[in-house]
Amino acid sequence: MADVKPRIKLDKKEVAQGGVIEVKTLVSHTMESGQRKDKDGKTIPRKILNTFTCDLNGKTLFSANLESAVSANPYFQFKIRPEESGTLTFTWTDDDGSKIQATEQIKVA
Amino acid sequence: MMVHPYPLALTAIALVALAVAPHAQDMPSAAPSAKEASERPAWQAHGLKPQSPDSPFEEVVSGLYFRSKETQDMQADDFNNPGFLAVEQGEELWSKVDGAAGKSCASCHDAASTSMKGVAAAYPKWNGKLAKPVNLEQRIDICRTGALKAEPWAFGSPELTAMTAYIRNQSRGMPVAVKVDGPMTPWFERGKALYYQRNGQLDLACASCHEKNHGKYLRADFLSQGQSNGFPVYRLRDQRLVPLHERMEGCMQDVRATPFKPLSDEFLALETYVAWRGLGLPVETPAVRN
């Protein structure tokens, strides 16, 4: 899964204290629901991204627990109010335990 | 083929309803409720005057305008549009060395943003060496097996669809400009014949839905003109990028016909003819559709 490059977009990378940054993320994943059957009628096992987190310097600002009803190629749009400058880390965790990760630097004046 | 995650297997019933009066030229559309009608964006006046006097349309309209506001919004923002995941994959593959010649696409064509601008808008295109038209997927594999000395990508593979989308995206906003004269004429004529030929148990032609009944409901589906300017398209249903010949295959399955094979001469002729029906429409790849 190391080759999966998530798309991340911040509406700005510098904000004043108390300011809001809008975050959009999009990542490639089939989100296999566990409800589908292959052509031989065998159920295709569930394999989804089950967790998403957005951390700032190791502290979680926003996270989500995904179920199989989230569409393939999960898209999130949310807003954070960072209190300090640093590294935003975005992490998606797969049912198989593998992780997709991306980072962005932000500044809080 | 995979079974749908949440099977909506009543498709056939919908089409049976259409087939009840298969020979009526103007099939009645299921009347949508006032609410549905008000939510459906007006597709008229978003199109072009046909370039050819032979065009069957008064106005040539992209499938985009037959879709809901939410779907149009998803396409309008390149970040929100999940089709761009494949375009980005294509961009990476463009400069990735593959095959015995030790080359990538970029080895011969440099930056696609320059070399491929406008190229895909003119496909399918006559290929003198093969003495037949080729579409973009076939052209990519000609390069792979030729210059790159690499294995061809299979039709429907994520790589071939991603590369097709990436190259077509370089023509985004440019008008569809397929040539149908000269040696293309018999292919155009064959495509036209296929377009009006009724198929399958439901006895429907492409034209039954997309020429005679676009802008009407087929059960809950709002029929478009069946234009190809946005392909490969990100389908909300499949949640992935779908190439044109796969979509045509799906249409033929829906009317319970035995579909032609992707990249067959029949679909190539149809692709040529359908592109002509949308002459002048802007390339939208990767479009978002239902």
Added chain:
Amino acid sequence: MTSPFNRRQALALGTGAVAAAALGLRAGPALAAKAATDEAIKAFTRGREPVRGKVKLELPEIAENGNTVPMTVSVDAPMTKDSFVEEVMIVAEGNPNPGVISFHFTPSSVAEANTRIRLAETQNVIAVARMNDGSVFSDVKQVKVTIGGCGG
């Protein structure tokens, strides 16, 4: 308007048909899925009855396709250390599994999120928000998922 959970209690009391008709809801999904939805909500609210309001669910009335339905949820909350939304749970009572997604918010976030979800059929989607003081709020939206001629 009452919360959807009151409606279910009403069903239990035998006035269900009238209540459901009044709310314009259909009795489609399997009872098992409904029971699972109720269970999930109860666990999330820690037994509290959610109050209708504060949380707002935005979904199209008619989905273009049930496999990709854009959804926004937002909560009217100050988002300070003293008063914020902890979590918003989204459940779809007509899906094979009712759980859709849970968003965890903090005072360093805004109580609003957007994603795309799969809905198996026409049904109610329910959002339940739990505040840091344990109070719970809900919203419900019905989404029509149509069986297409071809797109379905």
